[in-house]
Amino acid sequence: MRKPLALIVEDEPRLADLFSMALSPDFDTQIAYDGQIALNKLAEMTPEIIILDLHLPGISGKDILRQIKADERLSQSRIIITTADGVVSEELREEVDIVLLKPLSMTQLKQLANRLCLNRLEI
Numbered sequence: 666m667r668k669p670l671a672l673i674v675e676d677e678p679r680l681a682d683l684f685s686m687a688l689s690p691d692f693d694t695q696i697a698y699d700g701q702i703a704l705n706k707l708a709e710m711t712p713e714i715i716i717l718d719l720h721l722p723g724i725s726g727k728d729i730l731r732q733i734k735a736d737e738r739l740s741q742s743r744i745i746i747t748t749a750d751g752v753v754s755e756e757l758r759e760e761v762d763i764v765l766l767k768p769l770s771m772t773q774l775k776q777l778a779n780r781l782c783l784n785r786l787e788i
Contacts, residue, residue: 667693668691668693669691669693669712669713669714670692670693670694670695670711670713670714671692671693671694671695671712671713671715671716671778672694672695672696672703672706672707672710672712672715672716673685673688673695673696673697673716674696674697674700674703674715674716674717674718674721674726675696675697675698675716675718675747676698676718676721676722677718678698681698682696683771684716684747684771684774686771687771687772687774687775688714688716688775688778691775691778692713692778692782695710699721700725700726700728700729701724703717703721703724703729704724704729704732707729707732707733707739711738711739711741711742712742713741713742713743713782714742714743714744714778714781714782715733715739715742715743716745716747716774717729717744717746717761718747718748719746719750719753719754719757720748720750727753727757730744730746730757730760730761734760743762743778743781744760744761745761745762745763745764745774745777745778746761746764746765747765747767747769747774748765748767749767751766762781763777763781765777
């Protein structure tokens with residue numbers, strides 16, 4: 666049985682690698698280090714979970730979120746925003762499944778991603 670796919674959109678390589686390691690026992694992970702790479706990957710895949718930073722080079726996480734929401738193919742993808750920007754994350758809270766403020770616990774990220782994925786499969 667294949668693992669669910671998680672796309673990690675994070676411009677800080679060390680943090681992206683930590684997110685990937687936290688999720689990799691239960692998910693196949695792909696990493697996008699900037700907004701344009703994320704959009705290119707999303708055009709080719711339909712991840713179950715998207716871990717999305719808001720402040721990215723090129724295209725912002727907020728713009729990526731708009732494009733995800735406009736794409737029917739991605740309507741079942743669960744979205745977790747990870748950011749240090751509490752103000753902007755509050756503005757987007759209703760549009761995503763979970764908002765996690767940095768610094769965050771890798772254990773918490775893993776547990777929440779697993780829970781969201783299980784909930785998605787039950788729908």
